Amino acid sequence: MSKNTGLNAIEMKFLRLSLGITPAQVAELSKSTEADVMAWETGEKPVLGLAAKKLLEIDEIIEMQVLNTCDGIEALFSKEPKRQLSFVVYSNQASYAQYNPEFVGSLPLSELYNTAAWRIKKECKLVLEVEVSLVALDVEAYKAYREKEGLKESREIRAKWAATQL
Template sequence: MTKKNSLNAIEVQCLRVSLGLNQAQVAQITKATEEDVQAWETGEQLIPEVAQKKLLEIDDIIEMQVLNTCDGIESLFKSEPKRRLSFVVYPTQAIYTQYNPEFISSLPFTELYNTSTWRIKKECKLVLEVDVTLVSFDVDSYKAFREQEGLGESRENRAKWAATQI
């Protein structure tokens, strides 16, 4: 009995693009070669089930982050109405890794975190009618802000810093 591969070539390519990844990054995530990824996207080869599962799993993780974040924002606005927010995005993998060690296993590339923030921005605008600004993380500016305010390192303090950048 053969298993039907559920993603065709164009779906593989669209999934990669929707994740904001290039072919080399998909190859790294799926433990394949760039040539394999190209072949999946042109239909010359079927994407292996394990590779397909890994990419769809990452997409699901991002969607859960979007839903959880938007639910949190919605509940926050019930007690403290706002219409503007800012989210930090990380310019490099090294900075992302340094400041977000808890997400290393679920989102192996900065681009995936940035993809989730982009999706959150769009969801907040459409569903919650909230304007979200994505702020590129600047380590020196953030450290100066923490020193000035007498704050330690935390996700909440990065959010406070980002709010001062818009």
């Protein structure tokens, strides 16, 4: 990828929309203002290179997660012929950060994790013919499930809990 991202106004706007984040969140990520973001997206100001670079990097991280996750799912299903999975998504930044500290640096907003989950869902359906359901984390129900089953906290346990919600 070249150092000059060269995004124009419409490309910047659609990249932001494809990530599912607001102009305020782009401003936060790029250390600018929401007014600047709106001006970039309407073409009133040239797109700040740092903002475009950050959004493109995040998009690339998400695409790598999609590829890696789909490869893992494909390998799993070559051994187990299941055709249905569930992924937990997070309704707010606090619960996302609490349950996914390993992703906070690479995907600093819960919306980005949820965007990755959505893209994984679409990719799994199209390429692997696997149905993936996105399940919103209900913290209290999840804690009750763990206590009832005597389980510790982990990503795998969240996935098992999500499967019980279908």
